[in-house]
Amino acid sequence: MxxxxxxxxxxxxxxxxxxxxxxxxxxxxxxxxxxxxxxxxxxxxxxxxxxxxxxxxxxxxxxxxxxxxxxxxxxxxxxxxxxxxxxxxxxAGGYRLGGTHGPLLGSLVDRLARTEPGTPVTTHTSWSEREIARGVAAGRLDFALVGVCGESAPPEAGRLAWTEVARDPVYVMLAADHPLASRTELDLAELAVEAWTDVPGDGCFGDCFAAACVRAGFTPACVYETDTASCVHLVQVGRAVGLCRATFPPTPGIVTRPLTGAPLIWRHLLGWHPEGRAAGRAATVLHHTRAAHAAALAHSAGLLTAPGHNAVAGAD
Incomplete structure (x- = not known):
């Protein structure tokens, strides 16, 4: 016995x-x-x-x-x-959110906390979109808030349900005293001699950027891959130019400009397991995520006098 x-x-x-x-x-x-x-x-x-x-x-x-x-x-x-x-x-009543770095995740947490006070909300962040998606597929996370370049397939596409939250053209960030800062729009080829900076990630954005540069007739001479704050600093001091989107708030010492023809597009995506415990709340989370994006876009556009927005590419 x-x-x-x-x-x-x-x-x-x-x-x-x-x-x-x-x-x-x-x-x-x-x-x-x-x-x-x-x-x-x-x-x-x-x-x-x-x-x-x-x-x-x-x-x-x-x-x-x-x-x-x-x-x-x-x-x-x-x-x-x-x-x-x-x-x-x-x-069962909480939200376990995973995302790459950027303002949308924080805004989503705030909106869920305000509309459902007392409901637990936890977060996990990573530079790796694949890691976040694997966490949702394995049941460790309820939702993934990530981004992909252009029409690229999201990670774990066969296991997770993905919905597009919004899409942003990718802009370029310049120091406020850069010779091209007064322009309202820039052709990518005009930046052929520049050093570049962006954040790391395991999606295809780096490859898409390299391909866009080749189509524009050049290969980037130098790309500093680092965290968001360092990217902003390198642009502010004129050491590099950066790639940016619409959901990052305006930053002192930096101007953003659209690229002619929008050669790069960033899609914000929300993913969840279709048979997971939180699948029934996907519509609620999607609603709040889209509202978070709209608010960030309006904030950025409302504070800028020149066309363009601030958002370090690769950070969601």
Whole structure:
């Protein structure tokens, strides 16, 4: 016979009550049934756990050992069960969001928190769109907020449901004192001699950018791949020009300009598992995500006097 939690509970009840009769009453069992159960437990453990007398029962040395362990194990199991129930209850009503870096994820968290106060919202960020998508496919995340270049397929396309939130033309960021800053639109070929900066990622944006440059007649001489703040700094000090979208707020010392013909497009996507626990809330999350994008776009456009917007490409 394998020892079970109910056996430990019986041992504890007998020790606490001091008699089989009182323990049986506390456990809701008949005294003969508890006595028979105790005999089976003692056989499984290799010795007597209690000494019986007219005054009741008293633990043996083996009984003391088992009882000491039971007093540790039983509360721990009870706590585990309570935490599991609480986690399942909160998880079922919460949102586990994954995304690459940028303002949309933060705005989505804010909107969910305001409209559903008390509902847990957790986030996981990564430069890797594939990592985020794998997290949703494996059930570790409920939703993925990522971006892809042009018409490229999103990661885990065969396992996840993907919906387009919005699409932005990719712009170029220049230092405010750059010789071309006064222009309202730039041809990509005019930037052939520039150093470039963008953020890392495992999508195809880097390849799409390289292909657009080749079509424009040049190959970028230098590309600094770094975090968003460093990209902005390199542009501000004139060390490089950057690629940008509409959802990044205006930044001092930087102007943004559209590229003639919009050679690069960035699509914001929301993904979820069609059979996942949160699939029924996809419409709600999509609504808030689109509202977050619209608000970010309006904020950027409203604060800029020249055409164009600030958004470091590759950061969602």
């Amino acid at each position: 394998d020892l079970e939690l109910r056996h430990l509970k019986a041992i504890r009840a007998i020790a606490d009550a001091g008699s089989l009769t009182r323990a049986a009453t506390a456990l809701g069992l008949a005294q003969p049934a508890l006595s028979a159960q105790l005999k089976r437990i003692e056989r499984a453990l290799g010795g007597a756990l209690f000494e019986r007398s007219r005054e009741g029962v008293r633990t043996t040395a083996l009984g003391d050992l088992v009882l000491d362990r039971a007093r540790v194990v039983l509360p721990a199991v009870c706590e585990l069960q309570e935490e599991a129930v609480r986690f399942a209850r909160e998880g």
